[in-house]
Amino acid sequence: MTEQTSLWQDETQSADFAELCSALYEREIAQLANADIQSPQVIQGRLKSLPYYIKRTAHLMLQTQTPLDLDVQNASWSAKQAAHMPLSGQEIAEVNKWYLAQTLTHGLVVPVATTTHIVLDSIDRIDQQNHRFRTNVHGWFYLNDTEQKDKKVNANYRLLKPNKRVMTAACTGHCWVNDHKTNPVIPSLRELLLSCAINWRNFKQPVIF
Incomplete structure (x- = not known):
């Protein structure tokens, strides 16, 4: 039973993590698409760094100790x-x-x-x-x-x-x-x-x- 509970918790966390990442990506890509940026290099640099920062943010939002409620679907508190x-x-x-x-x-x-x-x-x-x-x-x-x-x-x-x-x-x-x-x-x-x-x-x- 302990192993089943642990697996269920891991699966739930993984699903939340994936949903958070998806919501963050959608939001950040939309902001980049609407940003007034003339340099392709700037956009390329931001796109390259997005995976790291989005995964880090999603991980920390799931782990942090906070009195706020986490809205996983919208990646917000x-x-x-x-x-x-x-x-x-x-x-x-x-x-x-x-x-x-x-x-x-x-x-x-x-x-x-x-x-x-x-x-x-x-x-x-x-x-x-x-x-x-x-x-x-x-x-x-x-x-x-x-x-x-x-x-x-x-x-x-x-x-x-x-x-x-x-x-x-x-x-x-x-x-x-x-x-x-x-x-x-x-x-x-x-x-x-x-x-x-x-x-x-x-x-x-x-x-x-």
């Missing part, structure tokens, strides 16, 4: 959406205070609010002397009020401190327009990978994989 974007306690001073109190590490997943939804990014450079850090996509974030006033702040996005509500909204693509719920956006393949690096028990430390 799901959870109940809040009525409003979860920005309570996310004033700039509070956000800066939270990050300044941490020993920041490379690879830490951080949430960034856009005008309609929250996205995931990760720290790739830390400048402790100047109280700032850089993320892969959104660049430098300054944690000092004086520096923030001196720098041009992009009004289209801002750093948030991670908590369960914020990270849930980011992972699931929950979206709000004019403070009203609307259809979710689909997180990018990169964001799905980052979602698997979230340590839900301790947002101060990334999961290493």
Whole structure:
């Protein structure tokens, strides 16, 4: 009986893995087909790297410890959406205070609010002397009020401190327009990978994989 149960579990996991890969491929190919890319070399490079990243993402989505529900058919996370974007306690001073109190590490997943939804990014450079850090996509974030006033702040996005509500909204693509719920956006393949690096028990430390 133990062997039969094990085989059944392996078969189920294999089916889920195949379905996740299929959904991810379909989505990524559609995005490439509609992308405004003039260079064939760029498209070729992306196509060559797709198998690795899609298989890695599918594997991690099946293995990661998360409070979210996995939608295998759509290769996405799901959870109940809040009525409003979860920005309570996310004033700039509070956000800066939270990050300044941490020993920041490379690879830490951080949430960034856009005008309609929250996205995931990760720290790739830390400048402790100047109280700032850089993320892969959104660049430098300054944690000092004086520096923030001196720098041009992009009004289209801002750093948030991670908590369960914020990270849930980011992972699931929950979206709000004019403070009203609307259809979710689909997180990018990169964001799905980052979602698997979230340590839900301790947002101060990334999961290493």
